[in-house]
Amino acid sequence: MTDSSALASTSSTTGLSRTLTSALPEATPGKEVRLQGWVHRRRELAKVTFLIVRDRTGLAQVVLPAGTELPPEETPVEVVGTATANAQAPGGMELTQAMVTALSDPADTPAVELWRPTLDTGLPTLLDHAATTWRHPLQRAKWELAAASLRGFRETLDAQGFTEVQSPKLVEQATESGANVFQVDYFGRSAYLAQSPQFYKQQLVGVFERVYEVGPVFRAEPHDTVRHLAEYVSLDVELAFVEDHREVMACLRDVVAGMVTGIQGYAAAAVERLGLELPDVPEKIPTIHFREALEIAGAPADEPDLSPAHERALGDWAKAEHGSDLVLVEGYPTAHRAFYSHPDPEDPHWSRSFDLIFRGIELVSGAQRLHRYQDYVRTLEQRGYPYAPYATYVEAFKRGIPPHGGFAIGLERWVGRLVEAPNIREVTLFPRDLHRLAP
Template identity: 75%
Template sequence: MRRTHTTDLTHAVPGETVRLQGWVHRRRELAALTFLVVRDRTGLAQVVVREDDPAWGAVPPEETPVEVVGTATTSARAPGGVEVTAASVTALGEPAATPVVELWRPTLDAALPTLLDHAATTWRHPRQRARWEVAAASLHGFRATLDASGFTEVHSPKLVESATESGASVFEVDYFGRPAFLAQSPQLYKQVLVGVFERVYEVGPVFRAEPHDTVRHLAQYVSLDVELGFVESHREVVACLRDVVAGMVAAVHERAAAAVERLEVDVPVVPEEVPVLHFRDALRLVGAPDDEPDLAPAHERALGAWARETHGSDFLVVEGYPTASRAFYSHPDPEDPRWSRSFDLLFRGVELVSGAQRLHRHADYVRVLAERGYPAEPFASYVEAFRHGIPPHGGFAIGLERWVSRLVGAANVREVTLFPRDLHRLAP
């Protein structure tokens, strides 16, 4: 007999025999009646067991995987209007241990460490699982947008010879007896692969040995990296980012509609043209001194409010951050090299994505590294790559967990990470 998913039970013909598979989500044993709620990947179904039914007294504890065979029966109190009666219930494994939190309650009422320590079971809660469904849909939208725009998916090494992003926060690996490092980003690789494919993206883990214990830092996160060549300036990179975010939002609507509804996500509308503000003007707008090197979180919040009020937009691009305060590979503004062709995308007043046009001339790399007083050796292979004809290019990186946490309103990025890694956490 074919399996019926719980959400398809509503289409069953009353009287029809159906076969469900899933977990005992809730077992409620009354004197003459046992209510069983079965959870599968699509949703929940109600099974009513009465004294003469084969399942009477045989419903295993919550979280046990089961198969239920019974009769589809119209019922006003059942989700979807159909419940299962006269059922037999077969356990598909041992009786499950009692979970540390009651997964059948509408909300997961537990402290974050408890949730994380028991992630393998707490992710089963429908509200928790919905968060990852938003993540998975976002990944789909990211790729679909880029696949449709001539991008090539790439995979770069995670074990590298030297740290090029920022020396302090890097994990060291024993690589066959010599030191190696975990890649903090695919930055160099995506840049040189522009020389091969013109437009590339990578979805993969990046590693930061962050000694900070904050709500937004992880030791490993999923980075959605994009790089495209033959650009005139960072503005084409901004346009690409706009389309990518719009594609992610569209995929969340299309592929995670139930999750959006369950979590009451206020999914943003991505305007055709995201408003752009120069860093200089952004400082003035928030009343900050002209020589601030960066925007403070309070500034970003004020700018977010301004974008909403003035442009009706949840998104705002701030461009032209001071060259000195951005990564060495950022391209200066040719008209005034104190400012860079870099940008941040703010989402509801919080930084979501950083990007830029990059330097593409070998001589510029040599010059900027000398100016910044960086040691030559760790950057040698990085710099060498630019001898071989890399066109003007730029790109950006979206942190998956940051995006999802902002979207679903999670206070801590760990709440949307399947098995987070941080200063204190290496398991599960």
């Protein structure tokens, strides 16, 4: 099999189309083959020189005469040679009688030795040299998981009649509160970076009924933690004509199942490389009320929220009791959720909100939202929030917004829990935080 792409470049000199390293084992022995990739490793032995070539799909071995001059590791190269069966080579096939051509200048020695099976390097070094260190197959695999998850996310929602939208990131008012917001000089006046597409996606259910957005959100987090970033990718979903938050939770369940299916279908090689165990997503994710969650976590009954330690305890409980990596907690106290959360009509102390805890960390927050203008006005009053900054948003509810709800998934948190990364920066291409604004 050659490169599946219609774009597969054909060498101007040989007329031979490119073979990806993953397809080399299927090449016909004796046939001429053209690889493109990077010098992953050179090994000089007494009688022979090995060149390991890395491309986006894997590694291939090239056998060359002893003493062959090769460009240094990480130099992009083209190799034309003969496919030769060899049980000792990766995939049982290697290249012999090969000609190696550098496709750029010799590469400088990278900050870390990318040819080692695993990288034993501190996070700051990895991040300072991200564009190089992420080339390591175990690193690259993480973003293959992210991309495949997004495919699954969108496929699930596309099949359910959702419309993808893009809301503006430059906004006139801080989205949800004045805190933790980045200020922008907007043609001489002040604008802010959107902390979420929340206000827009709620208004847009009036247009499309069901919307989703994948985009950056911005939080001026003043604390340096292992689970917060100043900029991350949010997967936002909102759907109208719901009876209550349970319907939103059913949608979330389908979405998470779709993300796992996406990974299985589109990133199987990355899963294998990382030795991952993917979560089973049951038809119904174990669901408990916030009150029960506090009990299980051994927290006092008047705690207003779950702490990271409580979430870990709930993760352990779900695994032990239900064999589940996932647990939904519903009914958080209304007063401690965002003001647009819909109270439980039976007992407005509790809200129709939920969090999804994945392996002991909150991955998703969601809720049924208020949909009547007067409910917004009353809630803002009760909380002592000023009306003016919310006027445009709140007045949208005068124009016929149906009962609706939604949720947001943090992409980096999702991948972080999949690979059980201790620090979210390990699964972020170019993280932004209190201290880091480059590369």
